[in-house]
Amino acid sequence: MPSQPSKDLQTFPNPAPDRDYEIAFDVPEFTCLCPLTGQPDFAKFKIRYVPDQLCVELKSLKLYMWAYRNEGAFHEKVTNTIADDIVRAIQPRKLTVEGDFFVRGGIGTLVTVTHEKKGKGAKPAAKKNAPARRK
Amino acid sequence: MPSQPSKDLQTFPNPAPDRDYEIAFDVPEFTCLCPLTGQPDFAKFKIRYVPDQLCVELKSLKLYMWAYRNEGAFHEKVTNTIADDIVRAIQPRKLTVEGDFFVRGGIGTLVTVTHEKKGKGAKPAAKKNAPARRK
Amino acid sequence: MPSQPSKDLQTFPNPAPDRDYEIAFDVPEFTCLCPLTGQPDFAKFKIRYVPDQLCVELKSLKLYMWAYRNEGAFHEKVTNTIADDIVRAIQPRKLTVEGDFFVRGGIGTLVTVTHEKKGKGAKPAAKKNAPARRK
Amino acid sequence: MPSQPSKDLQTFPNPAPDRDYEIAFDVPEFTCLCPLTGQPDFAKFKIRYVPDQLCVELKSLKLYMWAYRNEGAFHEKVTNTIADDIVRAIQPRKLTVEGDFFVRGGIGTLVTVTHEKKGKGAKPAAKKNAPARRK
Amino acid sequence: MPSQPSKDLQTFPNPAPDRDYEIAFDVPEFTCLCPLTGQPDFAKFKIRYVPDQLCVELKSLKLYMWAYRNEGAFHEKVTNTIADDIVRAIQPRKLTVEGDFFVRGGIGTLVTVTHEKKGKGAKPAAKKNAPARRK
Amino acid sequence: MPSQPSKDLQTFPNPAPDRDYEIAFDVPEFTCLCPLTGQPDFAKFKIRYVPDQLCVELKSLKLYMWAYRNEGAFHEKVTNTIADDIVRAIQPRKLTVEGDFFVRGGIGTLVTVTHEKKGKGAKPAAKKNAPARRK
Amino acid sequence: MPSQPSKDLQTFPNPAPDRDYEIAFDVPEFTCLCPLTGQPDFAKFKIRYVPDQLCVELKSLKLYMWAYRNEGAFHEKVTNTIADDIVRAIQPRKLTVEGDFFVRGGIGTLVTVTHEKKGKGAKPAAKKNAPARRK
Amino acid sequence: MPSQPSKDLQTFPNPAPDRDYEIAFDVPEFTCLCPLTGQPDFAKFKIRYVPDQLCVELKSLKLYMWAYRNEGAFHEKVTNTIADDIVRAIQPRKLTVEGDFFVRGGIGTLVTVTHEKKGKGAKPAAKKNAPARRK
Amino acid sequence: MPSQPSKDLQTFPNPAPDRDYEIAFDVPEFTCLCPLTGQPDFAKFKIRYVPDQLCVELKSLKLYMWAYRNEGAFHEKVTNTIADDIVRAIQPRKLTVEGDFFVRGGIGTLVTVTHEKKGKGAKPAAKKNAPARRK
Amino acid sequence: MPSQPSKDLQTFPNPAPDRDYEIAFDVPEFTCLCPLTGQPDFAKFKIRYVPDQLCVELKSLKLYMWAYRNEGAFHEKVTNTIADDIVRAIQPRKLTVEGDFFVRGGIGTLVTVTHEKKGKGAKPAAKKNAPARRK
Ligand SMILES: [Ca+2]
Ligand SMILES: [Ca+2]
Ligand SMILES: [Ca+2]
Ligand SMILES: [Ca+2]
Ligand SMILES: [Ca+2]
Ligand SMILES: [Ca+2]
Ligand SMILES: [Ca+2]
Ligand SMILES: [Ca+2]
Ligand SMILES: [Ca+2]
Ligand SMILES: [Ca+2]
Ligand SMILES: [Ca+2]
Ligand SMILES: [Ca+2]
Ligand SMILES: [Ca+2]
Ligand SMILES: [Ca+2]
Ligand SMILES: [Ca+2]
Ligand SMILES: [Ca+2]
Incomplete structure (x- = not known):
């Protein structure tokens, strides 16, 4: 039975919750629609996070990104969403989402959103250990 | 009706004002005139900012950059302007503008201007979260 | 006295007319106007030729390319012109002009025009010797 | 009024029909559906041709490529189509279409289709002059 | 039900048998065993061909390459096989298989095998049209 | 006698234990099995560490990586293991392990695990001196 | 009247003295003489600075670099000079000069000199804002 | 027992003598001595050949290249040797040896030697099929 | 005693005159003067040739290139000279000289001169064997 | 008289001892022997330092690196030595030595050693000014 697009992100338990480490996804296949013109937009996404108790399941992430295919979405808004x-x-300890949108009007747009966990559950030392992304 | 060059930058409300995130524009098409000789200068601009309450509208940015086409402009001055x-x-929380000007006299010139919001409206913690630009 | 744009290409005598050799110009600075919308177009040109009795003078080539700045020009037409x-x-023995136009509608366009001298003045052997362009 | 996807390729008269020259389009934005699973496929297309009496109009090419967005299409078939x-x-004198499809099952697929005009209208000398594509 | 490795290459009818065109696969995931030492060898394969009446089915190619995982195989032999x-x-009209084997003894090895169809079924003109691979 | 895969990492005494310095291994040859489907997974690993009293012996590292060849291993888990x-x-003073897994479902995954020695034996100043990896 | 080499660096008023911003020059054309052998040395220089009240005039920088053409100059000394x-x-707020000298004796040499303004005129906050150079 | 350098190239039977195919070795580790000064020279070699009845055994090639370590050797001579x-x-059907010698006197030297088998044993058609090296 | 610039190219006997092979020099260090303005010009030269009875001695080539340092020289003329x-x-069997001159007036210039030996001493088959330069 | 390998590093007085600046050497030519097998090892070294009162003389560094040619040397040990x-x-204010050793057992090894001057002679502020290496 073929898969369907879905906004429902599946998770699994972090196999190493005592350690701050990073998981980075390279998602070169993303398309949505321009809310003003209805024409297709394309982007490449990079998602990286330091998991807390849960990790994102890879196949559900694919279906999640697919779910934007027929939606209108502004660059700045969709990256935040x-x-x-x-x-x-x-609820990751740290998260960065980059949306690298293809050229429109001769201009390319890259939106980068970062989130850090706050409050009681966060270990302050964790941020120091969060690794810089490999270039 | 065709568009016209215009120094009037249009804006729209930041869809995620509670978060510090970065919007980066890659503008490979820029030309102005040398104020001394009247000859054309060319540059590639990179603009990135952390929005506060407003974002720059993409099409108006294109028209804005176009508006320098027939103006005399020194490299250092136009990047600051x-x-x-x-x-x-x-009024972004943070802004960087890079003007990468083509070779003149065997020398290339890159001007990089950075601005950070000061005063009551600025959240001090914000700067820490401002993401480094992807290379 | 500052220079002016000019369609008048200046020449000088080929210093080695007995030999087929290639002169290649890399012209990253070109802009004209879209004839339909009046908006700026940008391109990078590469010009290479095997001279016969005359060569193109470099400064006049710069002024020649500048002369398109305020003209409407379709990609295919301007490269041929x-x-x-x-x-x-x-009247070169061989000529190639490449116009590499920046992205419009998500699509980049590269127009490549080649010319070879015909008739009595041409030396048939010359074509064999014409060097391939260095990559 | 926003544009609509359309399989109707628009044309305009070749501005230099007496010369064999090449027009190359770089189309990094293409998506269709896998006919077996219904899941999205992505590809980057490169199209280059030597025009005869007509050229492809750029905006209609954009709308044409868009028209595959919701169609099922095998890699080999859609590139030929x-x-x-x-x-x-x-009816170009020469045509090459490359479809560079993203990784599936750990394997990337590149389909390259070439066409040359045959018969009375073709000038035999033309093929010799057709330029190699710039890398 | 999970897939199994298999030397059984599946095929499907060429959707454009009247035309010589190229299908190229990029297979970065290949491993076998060194017949002398039993230690793992790794390689990246590139396979490209001009189909005649049949095409290689992508998923079966993946399973085919997998089937070498536990076999002893010399570089030169396995690429020919x-x-x-x-x-x-x-029975393709033309075929090239490249096996790019990782460094052993400080030396990398690239084996390139080419095949062309001979005899009654071959169209002589086909070879001329066979496209060079895009770099 | 040929070598065998082994999870037994061999060590040798650090030749410069008074100094914090970094040893980085580039391991482009790694394969394991997907625990869900049994199909092969491939990755490139980068391992770098600041040794304390012991160093990892290179040949045993090769055999160690080989030992995963027939094991089921999730990306996030195996990198932590x-x-x-x-x-x-x-017991290195600092360690980073990066597992760069090949594309599955159109998405590449990079897992980065960092460890720092804690407790009485650690010299606090050491971390400051730990060199950034060369890019 | 042709220009002459000159060690006399010309300046102009900083158009934005209230802001710390960076001006970077890429100078790929530099040659001097080896003081020991009299043979030519070649280097590529990169100069970047945060201006205070004055900026370096581009044409005079070209003539300044030219002025080393017939001088003997050690790599380390000339970069400092x-x-x-x-x-x-x-008197810039910050300055970096890099001299990247071509291979001699199988070894390339890169000398990097950094200067920061001290004393009453310097704004302490300025250093924090000084932008990193784009890579 | 450790290996020794040796000029004795070992061979094995070509597993596919009925077909012209190419074997290419990438040898980045080579050093010899300058016959004039006795100082070390370094080079990277690329060797590719179309085998006839025999192939070069990889380990003996490593020992062969090692055997030049303490010999005086001019660039042009050693590549031919x-x-x-x-x-x-x-006795390969075709052979190319490239020696890419590191910079001396500011100049790099690349020597490329090609050999083709002549006489009764050679199949004329073979040359046409010899593949171009992958770039 | 230090060396002096000299237009006197030294030679040595070709160690393999029975074979057509290529010697390629990469000369990134070249400077001369503009005959019109007296200002410095810079270029990178690539020289490759198929020797006949003699080869160019490397050190004398360095001194030869140095000898242009204080001479006025047009791009097209000096490359031919x-x-x-x-x-x-x-008297090489084949020769190519490329002069890649740095940007002037926003335009880079590459001059490529090719020579082939003619007459009694030339072996017709030689040209076929002359290897293409590695890219 | 030809030079000889020598472990005797020559020095000269730092021409700018009042300033912290960096000197970086790129040494692509290094070979030693494996202490276990006696077989050659190859590496590329990068050395950079902030001089105090003395600088390393370039030619003696070449002879110093040469002196390892016939010595057995472990990767980790020789980089520290x-x-x-x-x-x-x-006695530099700061020093980094990188040894990038070629692939052995399918694995490349990069050893990075950093040293900072301690004690009375050191200026604490100096470290802050030490420039990051250019990438
Ligand atoms: Ca972009
Ligand atoms: Ca990371
Ligand atoms: Ca630049
Ligand atoms: Ca960013
Ligand atoms: Ca383009
Ligand atoms: Ca050329
Ligand atoms: Ca691909
Ligand atoms: Ca073309
Ligand atoms: Ca390889
Ligand atoms: Ca990846
Ligand atoms: Ca260098
Ligand atoms: Ca070289
Ligand atoms: Ca090959
Ligand atoms: Ca150039
Ligand atoms: Ca390495
Ligand atoms: Ca530096």
């Missing part, structure tokens, strides 16, 4: 949805699903 | 105009239009 | 004008000015 | 449709619309 | 198996399965 | 095993074998 | 001369001419 | 020795050992 | 001087010194 | 020898010779 993807970050919000991941935060809601797994 | 573009930064000033964006600050005036959207 | 530049080739025609160089052929008229120096 | 795009070539067939361009041949039908403009 | 893969070419032979594809020839047997689809 | 490799880090844990190195910590257990040599 | 160029930095000293720029400091003397414009 | 390596080609001669491989021709003598395996 | 260097080719002529090498032809006179060693 | 080179750092120790430079520290002993010039």
Whole structure:
């Protein structure tokens, strides 16, 4: 039975919750619609996070990104929304979502959203250990 | 009706004002005139900012950059002016404007202007969260 | 006295007319106007030729390219016109003009025009010797 | 009024029909559906041709590529179909269509279709002059 | 039900048998065993062919490459064998298989095997049209 | 006698234990099995550490990585396990393990695990001196 | 009247003295003589600075670099001297001069000199804002 | 028992002698001595050949290249000698040896030697099929 | 005693005159003067040739290139002159000289001169074997 | 008289001892022997330092690196030894030595050693000014 697009991000338990480490996804396949003109927009996303108790399941992430295919979405808004949805699903210790949108009007746009967990559950030392992303 | 060049930067409300995040524009098409000789100068601009209450509208940015086409402009001055105009239009929490000017006299020139919001409206913690630009 | 844009290509005598050799110009600074919308177009040109009796003078080539700045010009047409004008000015044994136009509608366009001298003045052996362009 | 996807390729008269020259389009934005699973496929297309009497109009090419967005299409088939449709619309002297499809099952697929005009209208000398694509 | 490795290459009818065109696969995931030491070898394969009546089915190619995982295989031999198996399965008009093996003893090895169809079924003109691979 | 895969990491005494310095291994050859489907996964690993009293012996590292060849291993788990095993074998002052897994479902995954030695034996100043990796 | 080499660096008033911003020059054309052998040395220089009240005039910088053409100059010394001369001419808030000298004896040499303004005129906050150079 | 340098190239039977195919070795580790000064020279070699009845054994090639370590060798001579020795050992249908020597006197030197088998044993058609090296 | 610039190209006997092979020099250090303005010009030269009975001695080539340092030289003329001087010194079977001149007036210039030996001493088959330069 | 390998590093007085600046050497030519097998190892070294009263003389550094040619040397040990020898010779304010060793057992090894001057002679502020290496 073929898969369907879905905004429902699946999770699994973090196999190493005692350690701050980073998981980074490279998502070169993303398309949505321009809310003003209805024409297709394309972007490449990079998502990286330091998990707390939960991790994002890879296949559900694919279906999640697919779910934007027929939606109107502004560049700035959709990048924030993807970050919000991941935060809601797994409450990561740290998260960065980058949306690198293809050229429109001769101009390319890159939106970068970062989130850090706050409050009682957060270990202050954790942020120091969060690794810089490999270039 | 075709568009016209215009120094009037349009804005829209920041869809995520509670969060510090970055919007980066890659503007490879810029030309102005050398104030001394009247000959064309070319540059590639990179603009990135952390929005506060407002964002720069993409199409108006294109028309804004176009508006320099027939103006005399020194490298150092025009890069600062573009930064000033964006600050005036959207009062970003942080802004960087890079003007990468083509070779003249065997020498290339890159001017980089950075602005940070000061005063009551600024959240001190925000700067820490401002993401480094992706390379 | 500052220079002016000019369609008048200057020439000088080929210093080695007995030999087929190639002269290649890399012209990253070109802008004209879209004939439909009046908006700026940008391109990078590459011009290479095997001279016969005349060569193109470099400074006049700069002024020639500048002369398109305020003209409406379709991509396909302007690349052919530049080739025609160089052929008229120096009658090269071989000529290639490439216009690499920046993205419009999500699509980049590269127009490549090649000309070879025909008739009595051409040396048949010359074509064999014409060097491939260095990559 | 916003544009609509359309398989109707528009044309305009070749401004230099007496010369063999090449027009190359770089189309990094393409998506269709996998006919077996219904899941999205992505590809980057490169299209280059030597025009005869007609050229492909750029905006209609954008709308044409958009028209595959909700269609099921095998890699090998859709690349041939795009070539067939361009041949039908403009009968080019020479045409190459490359479809570079993103990784599936750990394997990337690149389909390259070439067409050359045959028969009475073709000038045999033309093929020799057709330029190699710039890398 | 999970897939199994298999040397059985599946095929499907060429959707454009009247035209010579190229299908190229990029296979970065390949491992076998060194017949002398039993230690793992790794390689990246590139396979490209001009189909005749049949094409290679992508998923079966993945399973085919997997089937070498636990076999001893010399670099020169295995690259020829893969070419032979594809020839047997689809009798392509032209085929190239490249095996790019990782460094052993400080030396990297690249084996390139090319096959062209001979005899009654081959169209002589086809070879001229076979496109060079995009770099 | 040929070597065998082994999870037994060999060590040798650090030749410069009074100094914080970094040893970085580039391991482009790694394969394991997907625990869900049994199909092969491939990754490139980068391992770097600041040794304390012991260093990892290079040949045993090769055999260690080989030992995952027939094991089922989730991306996030296996990267943490490799880090844990190195910590257990040599108790490094600092360690980073990056597992760069090939595309699955159109998405690449990079897992980065960092460990720092804690407690009485650690020299606090050491971390400051730990060199950034060369890019 | 043709220009002459000159060690006299010309300046102009900083158009934005209230802001810390960076001006970077890319100078790929530099040659001097080896003081020991009299043979030519070549280098590429990169100069970047945060101006205070004055900026370096581009044409005079070209003539300044030219002035080393017939002088003997050790790599380490000449890079420091160029930095000293720029400091003397414009008293920048911050300055970096990099001299990247071509291979001699199989070894390339890169000398990097940094200067920061001290004392009453310096604004302490300025250093924090000084932008990192774009890579 | 450790290996020793040796000029004795080992061979094995070509597993596919009925087909013209190419084997290419990338040898980044080579050093010899300058015959004039006795100082070390370094080079990177690329060797590719179309085997006839024999192939070069990889480990013996490593020992062969090692055997130049303490010999005086001019760039032009040693590259020809390596080609001669491989021709003598395996009589390949075609052979190319490239020696890319590191900079001396500010100049890099690349020597490229090609050999083709002549006479009764050679199949004329073979040359046409010899693949171009992948870039 | 330090070396002096000299137009006197030294030679040595070709160690393999029975074979057509290529020697390529990469000369990134070249400067001369503009004959019109007296200002410095810079270029990178690539020289490759198929030797006949003589080869160019490397150190004398360095001194030869140095000898242009204080001479006025047009781009097109000096590249032809260097080719002529090498032809006179060693009568190569084939020669290519490329002069890649740095940007002037926003335009870079690459001059490529090719020479092939003619007449009684030339072996017709030689040209076929002359290897293409590695990219 | 030809030079000889020598472990004797020569020095000269720092021409700018009042300033912290960096000197970086790129040494692509290094070979030693594996202490276990006696087989050659190859590496590329990068050495950079902030001089105090003395600088390393370039030619003696070449002879110093040459002196390892016939010595057995473990990767981790030799990189530390080179750092120790430079520290002993010039007591730099800061030093980094990187040894990038070629692939053995499918794994590349990069060893990075950093040293900072301690005690009375050191200026604490100096470290802040030490420039990051250019990438
Ligand atoms: Ca972009
Ligand atoms: Ca990371
Ligand atoms: Ca620049
Ligand atoms: Ca960013
Ligand atoms: Ca383009
Ligand atoms: Ca050329
Ligand atoms: Ca691909
Ligand atoms: Ca073309
Ligand atoms: Ca390889
Ligand atoms: Ca990846
Ligand atoms: Ca360098
Ligand atoms: Ca070289
Ligand atoms: Ca090959
Ligand atoms: Ca150039
Ligand atoms: Ca390495
Ligand atoms: Ca530096």
